[in-house]
Amino acid sequence: MxxxxxxxxxxxxxxxxxxxxxxxxxxxxxxxxxxxxxxxxxxxxxxxxxxxxxxxxxxxxxxxxxxxxxxxxxxxxxxxxxxxxxxxxxxxxxxxxxxxxxxxxxxxxxxxxxxxxxxxxxxxxxxxxxxxxxxxxxxxxxxxxxxxxxxxxxxxxxxxKAKPDLKFESVKVEKEDGKQTAKIAIANKGNLYCKPTASIEIYNRKTGEKLGTYASLTMGLLPSTSKTFYIDISKIPPDKYRAMIMATDEEENAFALNVDLEVKND
CATH class of the missing domain: 2.60.40.10 (Immunoglobulins)
Incomplete structure (x- = not known):
């Protein structure tokens, strides 16, 4: 099939x-x-x-x-x-x-x-x-x-006259191949094919200290479709964090989202 x-x-x-x-x-x-x-x-x-x-x-x-x-x-x-x-x-x-x-x-x-x-x-x-x-x-x-x-x-x-319009559908942290992985679902609500990269900046919730920036592979995204972008964050110890997630395409159009993020032990 x-x-x-x-x-x-x-x-x-x-x-x-x-x-x-x-x-x-x-x-x-x-x-x-x-x-x-x-x-x-x-x-x-x-x-x-x-x-x-x-x-x-x-x-x-x-x-x-x-x-x-x-x-x-x-x-x-x-x-x-x-x-x-x-x-x-x-x-x-x-x-x-x-x-x-x-x-x-x-x-x-x-x-x-x-x-x-x-x-x-x-x-x-x-x-x-x-x-x-x-x-x-x-x-x-x-x-x-x-x-x-x-x-x-x-x-x-x-x-x-056209542009992508990227929307974050969901953000999860789960084990993938034995590594803690941020799984970011992104939809293209616009009318133009693009090749975005997802990235995540992770901050200490108490001090605001930036702990690192991590990025996914670049993937093509057609209009009216969505994909999950995988980001390895296994270097971040288990805890609760603040994070800023960004999706940036090859034309440097950027879309951002602030989230609370929890990295668990399991």
Missing amino acids: IKRILLFITLILQFSFLHAGIVILNGLTHSYKIENGKVYKGKIGIENTGNTAQSVKLFLQDFAYNADGTTHYTALHTNKRTNGDWIKLNTNLITLKGKEKTEVFYEITVPDQVVDPGSYWSVVIVEPVDDIKPSDNKPGVNITSVIRYAIQVITDYETE
């Missing part, structure tokens, strides 16, 4: 640990700044690292995710800011020989009038499939799915 795609499959792809033998060579996010009526061209590099031939099919879906870890791959037009209708792939099915590389090309045809500034997006699903075999039970062929990859195609229109 498409919903089983892992959000962090990028790392797996980089080190080619996938048993299926198919890897994406040029990233899982393709971004474009667009203008009305223009055509933009892109490509998806695919390699079969295995020794045997592998068939691969490609198709478009809408895409969203939430801070609770759920990811949704749905039919086009589920997302009101989809650009799936703008994208045309030059093929929907390829077969790669063992160790072979290829490129699948696509065109983005922007409508003559995009009404609302901001980001529009969809994903190209790249799905290795079993060899096409005759069915013993019914006429035709059976295609059995192996694993799928989602390549985001993000198009930004009139970015000077």
Whole structure:
């Protein structure tokens, strides 16, 4: 099922640990700044690292995710800011020989009038499939799915008139991989894709002394989606603190929240 795609499959792809033998060579996010009526061209590099031939099919879906870890791959037009209708792939099915590389090309045809500034997006699903075999039970062929990859195609229109609007949904301190971790859920309520980093400044409640500043990894955040940002604060001893949490994107837009924070022994 498409919903089983892992959000962090990028790392797996980089080190080619996938048993299926198919890897994406040029990233899982393709971004474009667009203008009305223009055509933009892109490509998806695919390699079969295995020794045997592998068939691969490609198709478009809408895409969203939430801070609770759920990811949704749905039919086009589920997302009101989809650009799936703008994208045309030059093929929907390829077969790669063992160790072979290829490129699948696509065109983005922007409508003559995009009404609302901001980001529009969809994903190209790249799905290795079993060899096409005759069915013993019914006429035709059976295609059995192996694993799928989602390549985001993000198009930004009139970015000077759009902006992210980051909201803090929740702040928790919990053990993660044996370390005390601040888990900060952030939603993008704006209309522009951004890449925020979450940080936390921790202060002694009695003296006001600053004990340290800690930061998360940077992650992309589409409009109307949310993610949980993880910050290792295991160096802070158990106690109650004051803290300022910030989310800062690559354009240095900053959003802040003051909270009481408790680091427990367990």
